[in-house]
Amino acid sequence: KAAGFPARKTLEDFDWDAQPAVRQQVAALASGGFLLEAQNVVLLGPPGTGKTHLATALGIVAARHGHRVLFATATDWVTRLTDAHRQGLLPKELARLRRYGLIIVDEVGYLPFEQDAANLFFQLVSSRYEHASLILTSNLPFSGWGGVFGDQAVAAAMIDRIVHHADVLTLKGASYRLRGRGIDSLPS
Template identity: 45%
Template structure:
């Protein structure tokens, strides 16, 4: 196929761009100009394109593996109808994950089983697909890692690794009380993340009760201040998905209504196991 000079120039511009992306020298384009035929340039363009695609797929796979998501979640069929968004954040902006390059935080607040962790994981996976570095941890896991690293003398290395993330997801914030040492270590992570990366927190604990969980009202207030200064609060107002859809709560035709967890527990206590 005979190609016009303008078409060949566009092809070489693309080859030059891909070469830089693959960290190849400008000699590639120079050889195209001096020796390559149009067909050879098209073949080279295909080779470079496929190599870039291969590397990007590999990078995304590594990012997903390192993130530590407990399960795979997406926004397919996700119900947003009972989530209250703040005025400064729309659903579309959330799905684009605009808050991550802006280094803003998300606090996902609501009852157990209302979709907070699902949303956090789906956003984290979407961030990995964009080539961003993400880590998913429960607060209990993070505090345990920090405490062990502190005792082993490797705390600074762990903190340095966390600093390099684009997004840190902390699940089950406030579900379990944290001792004073753990609270101080956790506060350092929040303080180091301030204006340097994004955080997503899932919690069923209102701000006024954080002091009781983290043993120090002032420390809790400082955490809240850093989280909300550049952040958005999403309120999950639905009933628990797991309770609503639990099979044991859906008796078939002609069957007796199953006992609730409380009733079943009472019976076990009376008769023994």
């Protein structure tokens, strides 16, 4: 899996009955037009609602349209950027990443960032702004991102750039993982 997808998940595999509200939005994104316009996609929702599934499926769509795609968790992206920064290679790495039409950042919000990491992540977002697409997933609403990035101002500046040209998809409901297991909901 050269693009780094954790598992192969497609739009065809997705059960729309579980997320009827986003069906039309996802169908529109599946044309791939968002990539040509460097638009972003943000998938928000509680655990198990299909954020990683849809991010992967849209990544596969992008690859089919001939775009280079990289998938990693937010934590992994920060590790990569930190390594590049330590070696004095951050500008070079950001330039290299700009050649990818789509970068997927999964799981923003599960782990908080250190201040330095938050700044590096902000630079990734800035370097792609109006140039190439990002897909981000998060279990937190935007209002909770300040706590993740440790700084309300950095979070606000980043969200501003992300959502200026973005589709925000809000997934709802119970975890698909727990279906049929007699478990109604997870602690929130």
